[in-house]
Amino acid sequence: MSTAAVAAHGAHAEHHELGFIRTYIFSTDHKMIGRQFLFMALFMMAIGGLMAMLMRWELAFPETAVPGFHWVPEPFMYDGAIPPNTYNAMFTMHATIMIFFVVMPILVGCFGNFLIPLMIGARDMAFPKLNMLSFWVGAVAGVIMLSSFFVTGGPAAAGWTSYAPLSAVPLYTGVDWGQDLWCISLIVLGASSLMGSINYITTIINMRTKGMYFFRLPLVIWSLFITAILLLLALPVLTTALALLLFDRMGGTHFFLPAGGGEPLLWQHLFWFFGHPEVYIMILPGMGIASELIATFSRKPIFGYRAMAYAMVAIAFLSWIVWGHHMFQSGMDPALGSSFMITTMIIGVPSAIKTFNWLGTLYKGNIHYTAAMLNGLSFVAMFVIGGLSGVWMACTPVDMYIHDTYFIVAHIHYVLFGGSLFAVFGGITYWYPKMFGRMMNETLGKIHFWITFVAFNCTFFPMHILGMAGHMRRIYNPQQYDFLKPIIPINEFISISAFILGAAQFIFLANLIYSAFKGAKATDNPWHANTLDWTTPSPPPHGNWPGPVPVVYRGPYEYSSPEVAEDYLPQSQLLEHTTAAAD
Amino acid sequence: MLEHMYFPHDISTFGPQIDWLFELIFWIVMVVWIAVMVAMVIFMIRYRARPGRKAEYIEGNTRLEIVWTTATAVILVVLAFMSRSTWADIKEHGPPGDVFYQVTAKQFNWEITYPGPDGKFGTKDDVTVENEMHVPVNKVVRIDLTSKDVIHSFFVPNMRLKQDAVPGRIIHVWFEAKETGQYPIPCAELCGFGHSGMLGNLTVQSQEDFDKWVKDQYSQSK
Numbered sequence: 001m002s003t004a005a006v007a008a009h010g011a012h013a014e015h016h017e018l019g020f021i022r023t024y025i026f027s028t029d030h031k032m033i034g035r036q037f038l039f040m041a042l043f044m045m046a047i048g049g050l051m052a053m054l055m056r057w058e059l060a061f062p063e064t065a066v067p068g069f070h071w072v073p074e075p076f077m078y079d080g081a082i083p084p085n086t087y088n089a090m091f092t093m094h095a096t097i098m099i100f101f102v103v104m105p106i107l108v109g110c111f112g113n114f115l116i117p118l119m120i121g122a123r124d125m126a127f128p129k130l131n132m133l134s135f136w137v138g139a140v141a142g143v144i145m146l147s148s149f150f151v152t153g154g155p156a157a158a159g160w161t162s163y164a165p166l167s168a169v170p171l172y173t174g175v176d177w178g179q180d181l182w183c184i185s186l187i188v189l190g191a192s193s194l195m196g197s198i199n200y201i202t203t204i205i206n207m208r209t210k211g212m213y214f215f216r217l218p219l220v221i222w223s224l225f226i227t228a229i230l231l232l233l234a235l236p237v238l239t240t241a242l243a244l245l246l247f248d249r250m251g252g253t254h255f256f257l258p259a260g261g262g263e264p265l266l267w268q269h270l271f272w273f274f275g276h277p278e279v280y281i282m283i284l285p286g287m288g289i290a291s292e293l294i295a296t297f298s299r300k301p302i303f304g305y306r307a308m309a310y311a312m313v314a315i316a317f318l319s320w321i322v323w324g325h326h327m328f329q330s331g332m333d334p335a336l337g338s339s340f341m342i343t344t345m346i347i348g349v350p351s352a353i354k355t356f357n358w359l360g361t362l363y364k365g366n367i368h369y370t371a372a373m374l375n376g377l378s379f380v381a382m383f384v385i386g387g388l389s390g391v392w393m394a395c396t397p398v399d400m401y402i403h404d405t406y407f408i409v410a411h412i413h414y415v416l417f418g419g420s421l422f423a424v425f426g427g428i429t430y431w432y433p434k435m436f437g438r439m440m441n442e443t444l445g446k447i448h449f450w451i452t453f454v455a456f457n458c459t460f461f462p463m464h465i466l467g468m469a470g471h472m473r474r475i476y477n478p479q480q481y482d483f484l485k486p487i488i489p490i491n492e493f494i495s496i497s498a499f500i501l502g503a504a505q506f507i508f509l510a511n512l513i514y515s516a517f518k519g520a521k522a523t524d525n526p527w528h529a530n531t532l533d534w535t536t537p538s539p540p541p542h543g544n545w546p547g548p549v550p551v552v553y554r555g556p557y558e559y560s561s562p563e564v565a566e567d568y569l570p571q572s573q574l575l576e577h578t579t580a581a582a583d
Numbered sequence: 584m585l586e587h588m589y590f591p592h593d594i595s596t597f598g599p600q601i602d603w604l605f606e607l608i609f610w611i612v613m614v615v616w617i618a619v620m621v622a623m624v625i626f627m628i629r630y631r632a633r634p635g636r637k638a639e640y641i642e643g644n645t646r647l648e649i650v651w652t653t654a655t656a657v658i659l660v661v662l663a664f665m666s667r668s669t670w671a672d673i674k675e676h677g678p679p680g681d682v683f684y685q686v687t688a689k690q691f692n693w694e695i696t697y698p699g700p701d702g703k704f705g706t707k708d709d710v711t712v713e714n715e716m717h718v719p720v721n722k723v724v725r726i727d728l729t730s731k732d733v734i735h736s737f738f739v740p741n742m743r744l745k746q747d748a749v750p751g752r753i754i755h756v757w758f759e760a761k762e763t764g765q766y767p768i769p770c771a772e773l774c775g776f777g778h779s780g781m782l783g784n785l786t787v788q789s790q791e792d793f794d795k796w797v798k799d800q801y802s803q804s805k
Contacts, residue, residue, distance in 0.1 A: 303644075331746070338667050362626040365639075367627060384616065391608050392605065392608050469589035474778065476779035476780075
């Protein structure tokens with residue numbers, strides 16, 4: 001490579017100084033947009049987490065004043081005590097914020113944006129301006145959602161699933177503008193996600209570097225590609241349903257109201273037709289991240305690379321035909337329930353394939369227990385529990401008993417916190433040096449991991465037992481029921497564990513801030529990983545590579561290859577006898 | 584086993600089938616979970632990094648992929664077909680009814696309507712009470728379930744029975760209680776600010792006590 005060629009590439013990447021606003025606020029650089037999504041999601045996570053803490057206080061010590069919350073005005077709280085309507089608003093907003101403004105923005109917005117161009121060998125996204133717009137539209141959606149806390153009647157209180165008619169008539173919940181803003185915010189957010197997904201799909205299809213065939217893509221890119229397709233197809237359904245709900249609320253229509261010939265179950269069908277692919281949108285990128293972590297830190301090729309990719313494709317297809325399992329007890333024809341039971345059982349198969357392949361990757365590896373790896377392994381262990389508890393729910397007769405109980409709450413948190421969030425912690429720790437140019441503190445990372453791991457299990461595992469005792473979801477005061485009195489101690493234990501779990505997240509936050517200033521300077525490839533993101537300085541310059549974009553000669557998981565003495569072999573490293581294979 | 588896991592005492596005829604499936608899945612899940620966890624922990628300890636060692640270069644094993652894919656698929660599909668008949672018995676058909684009720688959910692009560700001596704609904708002798716449901720033991724009870732406002736869910740933990748009550752629809756529910764006693768009927772679907780505490784009371788009585796209770800209702804309503 002001559003100096004002239006390097007200079008030409010530098011010019012091509014437009015590496016000139018941009019002002020503060022173009023660099024940090026209205027940036028078109030995918031790396032900056034990824035970080036913006038990360039910070040927005042971390043901010044929202046604090047709000048969603050606070051809601052969870054307040055709910056856990058209410059469930060363990062019902063109708064008593066929450067310490068330190070005497071200042072909240074009526075009618076939201078009465079001298080610190082939470083009234084039922086506020087409680088309903090809290091679990092509604094907790095789930096809405098965590099799903100739409102935390103897990104999706106981090107997994108899809110942050111990792112999708114940051115990783116796709118770096119890992120496929122592109123200088124930026126296909127549509128950088130659309131990418132910027134996607135973030136800012138998402139931020140507007142966030143502001144609309146948060147503004148609903150300040151309107152008369154408070155925020156939405158019909159559950160994150162917003163089942164009509166409860167959500168369709170203001171009188172039924174006493175919430176007026178809160179629910180409207182909820183709908184509007186999610187419609188706006190849907191537009192943001194659509195822009196992102198079109199960008200991801202186009203970039204991955206068109207902008208892979210030379211030699212980066214589909215079956216040389218890292219699994220995290222496979223997962224983000226499939227997720228983007230699911231987003232593109234699922235979100236318009238939600239947007240449609242939300243628009244109909246808004247018409248019912250504000251325009252006097254009766255799409256979901258039986259009084260005017262409408263059908264309440266129509267909402268559920270539309271919502272879950274979006275909602276089930278949505279569940280996989282939130283777990284597939286986690287699976288991708290876990291695959292990167294486990295292969296890199298086991299120093300072994302991922303076991304069954306193609307099986308892993310095909311399993312994700314299978315999950316994506318099946319995710320469209322399982323939505324009815326949310327509706328077994330809804331009054332939907334029970335014969336249809338049986339069909340959905342079979343498809344739901346079958347979607348367990350690709351999930352099992354993935355688990356067994358992660359185990360296969362550990363087998364005969366040389367496993368390094370970094371903080372990132374601990375979180376990755378924890379993803380697998382927790383996902384197994386979340387997946388296995390799903391078998392009870394898929395079985396329609398058993399679901400009749402455990403439906404709408406804490407068994408379901410345990411299940412979703414094992415998948416979404418035990419699964420997705422552990423992958424997020426692992427992923428942030430792993431890519432932090434590439435994002436910010438410094439290493440995260442390992443000791444703090446491990447302390448955070450162990451407290452989170454133990455407190456998470458103490459919080460959510462006993463919820464299975466609550467569900468088996470018949471404890472319904474979304475009830476404000478379990479002590480109103482005699483049959484739930486024996487499990488009051490379990491509820492108290494869960495709440496104390498949840499407070500520890502919440503407090504432990506400050507360790508992560510502290511590590512994030514501390515390491516940005518005081519962390520050890522990161523080298524280009526601190527983990528000795530193979531993928532292209534590690535072939536450029538940490539953090540990468542505008543345009544991603546100071547020189548030409550690397551060319552790819554092999555798959556992403558050539559760890560401990562017999563061809564070289566080291567235990568890794570980067571995708572872009574040219575070996576004498578592989579020259580021909582690149583073309 | 585299930586009593587030790589806080590399950591409410593079962594009094595319905597179909598409850599034992601549901602509990603049996605729950606236990607069957609429990610054992611399948613336990614075997615799989617323990618196998619996966621033991622393998623994972625053994626690998627994690629045995630193959631921890633040691634200086635100077637290199638991992639073995641293994642890319643996969645097609646035979647293993649086929650084995651675990653087939654095994655998982657067979658177990659899950661068999662389980663689905665085993666559950667299918669129980670589900671059909673409970674929700675699709677079921678025995679002919681001995682006693683009939685209309686249950687109408689509303690924010691935040693259960694309205695229970697008895698057809699009266701003529702056995703017909705919609706006549707003058709119907710009696711509607713709130714939240715108090717009395718049924719005779721060992722008789723098939725059939726309910727026409729609906730709602731006046733939002734979706735509620737008719738939940739009897741001691742019967743493992745749950746069915747959403749949907750406005751604009753009448754859904755048929757049946758059960759047969761095997762033991763007398765008092766049992767809760769909480770609402771299991773979020774229905775508004777009074778959802779928590781929406782609670783009915785099911786009294787299962789001997790036929791004589793039930794007849795007496797019915798008589799009392801009519802003398803009161805006169």
